[in-house]
Amino acid sequence: MLLRISLFLCAIVTALAQDTATLTGTVTDSSSAVVVGAQITATKVDTNFDSATSSNSEGFYRTTATAGGQGLMNITLSFRF
Numbered sequence: 001m002l003l004r005i006s007l008f009l010c011a012i013v014t015a016l017a018q019d020t021a022t023l024t025g026t027v028t029d030s031s032s033a034v035v036v037g038a039q040i041t042a043t044k045v046d047t048n049f050d051s052a053t054s055s056n057s058e059g060f061y062r063t064t065a066t067a068g069g070q071g072l073m074n075i076t077l078s079f080r081f
Contacts, residue, residue: 021067027055027075034059038077045070 023042027035038055042065053063065071 019067020064022062023051023065023073024060024062026059027061028059035077038075041074043072043074045072 027038
């Protein structure tokens with residue numbers, strides 16, 4: 001069984017004088033159902049700094065990341081059949 005996870009990024013909030021950004025969103029699957037317990041990791045490419053969180057019972061997540069430059073977001077879900 002293939003599980004596809006889509007990410008809806010609700011907001012990326014940054015302020016000009018700050019070094020951090022707040023990343024928020026909702027993790028859903030291909031049928032638009034929320035995904036509970038997904039692990040979300042935001043990584044700043046040039047410093048390799050990671051910020052991690054997990055989605056709650058409504059699929060929502062919030063994490064802080066270093067602002068500016070390139071970043072990667074990785075979302076994973078582990079489950080058993």
